[in-house]
Amino acid sequence: MKFELDRNSPTPLYQQLRNQVRERILSGALPPGTRLPPERTLARRLGVNRTTVVSAYRELAAEGLVEGRVGHGTVVLRPPEAAQSGVVRPMRWAGPTEAEEPLVADLNAILRRPGAVSFAHGEMSPELYPVAPLATLAHRVLQDGSALGYGPIAGYGPLREAIAAAMGVTADEVLILAxxxxxxxxxxxxxLQPGDTVLVESPSYINSLGIFDSAGVRVVPVPVDRHGLVVEGLEELVLRYQPKLxxxxxNxxxxxxxTLAPERRRQLIQLAARHQLGIVEDDPYGQLYFTPEPVPTLKSMDPGGYVIYISSFSxxxxxxxxxxxIVAAPPVVERIARARGNLDFRAALLNQRVMEAFLREGHLDRHLAAVRSTLKVRRDALMEALEAHMPPGVTWYVPEGGYHVWCSLPRPLTARRLLTEAGRDGVAFMPGDFYGAGQLARRGLRLNFSYPRLEEIGPGIQRLARAVERLLKEEASAGGEPGAFSGPVV
Ligand SMILES: Cc1ncc(COP(=O)(O)O)c(C=O)c1O
Structure with missing residues (x-):
């Protein structure tokens, strides 16, 4: 609590002090209940006579702004209405504001460079969206005014039915969400209740971590290797932490x-059955497979309603x-549908009607076939570029579908350091530690191949590889050891 008194001012010192305290009380900077400094202490701090402070406090008390309390000194009161009139007190919202993730600003700065290539995105390049059929269907659906009303709480019936049919379940097991x-x-x-435990893969989808955090649940990490979630050792974690989910x-x-190996899928379902463990299977990429057939979902292997399946058209x-x-047992669907009523009320009916027509008229199947083949070509181009340009010591997993490749740098390089270096050349990617902690994550980079166009992939990776080489050279001249192995980890 700092006050500044001006000895050259014609206003007496006690009035200056009174005015400054009053202003802070009325603006809310000194909220009700605040204890003002004891008279003697404040007088010493300001280098004034004690009577100066006593007079200031006395006038404030007369205005009803403070009160002397035995054993508590002088305490700020709620200002009377009259004292507040004409004073604008800015709203003081409680709680901390979230700081912007500095990584996002760094990535945006890189992507503003001319000729920048983004391996950092989490979406498809715009030309892959099915613009023409969606535009036609949206236009048609909009001719019917009922598409502009509220829809049912669990989602548009025909869309629920279409999804249920595609997944081999019944419509009451499907809930449409935004x-x-x-x-x-x-x-x-x-x-979940605050204090419950959930097991979460490490690393995992970054936005899930925020949700578990805000729900007040304890997150116990489970390792993932090139065959997916490591099931060995999972039973011990279940016994020790008694997780709910x-x-x-x-996929x-x-x-x-x-991708989770078939044998691990079987083991996981058996474990869920033995311990009544709920599994949340998040599968937005499952239909983007590069193999002849899709991988069967955990939900399709679920004998007892252990699995809550989530997928998305995103x-x-x-x-x-x-x-x-969501696909889940009907009682779970009902409970979640009720809760959604309090959150967003309904998913947009218009979008659901368009999507239902998109499915019914066979557009989805045609579109998926085209997207799979485009993404596979881009994945192959990325693999070729990595093999052609990456120096020894860099390794990567070969994805069988989806959007991402995980690349590991040799020690002692870190992905954040590489982002700074490659960023100067306009190449962006997601550093692994964004998704979890640990050495694996610090040396890892997530390279997306759904956003960069085919012709950008080779040159982008070449620039990235040169940045890795520069850092390795720096390390070598500083006496570090280069890595030995390079290539895909299969
Ligand atoms: C694993 C995973 N789950 C969920 C989502 C979010 O999807 P939606 O757009 O449906 O919220 C993403 C998006 O990146 C994802 O990668």
């Missing part, structure tokens, strides 16, 4: 790009539609 993010949020609010990304993991059709769905 994005996977909302799905996960609602699951955490409906099925396991959150997993079995084309974000950020690792890996990665396959367009994130702007904000359409995702």
């Amino acid at each position: 994005g996977s993010q909302i799905a996960l949020y609602l699951i955490s609010r409906v099925l 396991l959150f997993t990304l079995p 084309f993991h974000n950020p690792l790009g890996v 990665k396959t059709v367009s994130p702007a539609l904000r359409l995702a769905w």
Whole structure:
């Protein structure tokens, strides 16, 4: 509490002090209940006579702004209405404001450079969106005024039915939501209590971590390797922590790009059955497979309603539609539907009607076939470029679908350091530690291949590889050891 008194001013010192305290009380800077400094202490601090402070406090007390309390000294009161009139007191919202993630600013600065290549995005390049059929269907759906009303709480019936048919379940097991993010949020609010434990892969989808954090649950990390979630050792974690849920990304993991091996899927389901462990299977990329057939979902192997499946049209059709769905046992669907009523009330009916027509008229199948083949060509181009240009010591996983490749740098390089170096050349990617802690994450980079166009991939990786080489040279001249192995980890 700092006050400045001006000895050259014609205003007496006690009035200056009174005015400054009054101003702070009325602006809310000194809220009710605040204890003012004891008279003697403040007098000493300001280098004035004690009577100066006593007079100031006495006048403030006369205005009803402070009160002398035995044993508490002088305490600020709620200002009387009259004292406040004409004074604008800015609203003081409680709680901390979230700081902007500095990484986002760094990436934006890199991407503003002319000729920049982004391996950092989490979406498709715009020319891959099915603009023409969506525009035609939106125009047609808009001819019918009923598409502009509220829809049912669990989603537009025909869309629920179409999704249910595609997944081999019944419509009452399907709930349409405005994005996977909302799905996960609602699951955490409906099925978890603060203090519960959830098992989460490390690294994992970054935005899930914020949800678990805000739900006040304890997150216990589970390792992931090139065959997906490491099931060995999981039973010990279940026995030790008694988790309510396991959150997993079995197909084309974000950020690792890996896929859960079939044997591990079987083991995981058996474990869930033995321990009544709920599994949340987040699968936005599952339909973007580069193999002849899709990988069976955990949900399709679920004998007892252990799995809550989440998927989305964000990665396959367009994130702007904000359409995702949950497949779960009907009582879970009902509970989550009720909770959604309090959150966003309904998903946009218009978008659901357009999407339903998109499915019914066969556009989705045609579109998915085209996207899979484009993404596979881009994945192959990325693999070739990595093999051609990356120096020894850099390794990567080969994804069988989805959007991402995970690349590991040799010690002692870190992805953040590389981002600074490659950023000067206009190449952006996501540093691994953004998705979790640990050495693996610090040396890892997530390279996206759904956003850069084919012709950008080779030159972009070449620039990235040169940046790695420059850093390795710096290390070598500083006496570091270069890595030995280079290439895909298969
Ligand atoms: C694994 C995973 N889950 C969920 C989402 C979010 O999808 P939506 O747009 O449906 O909220 C993403 C998006 O990056 C993702 O990678």
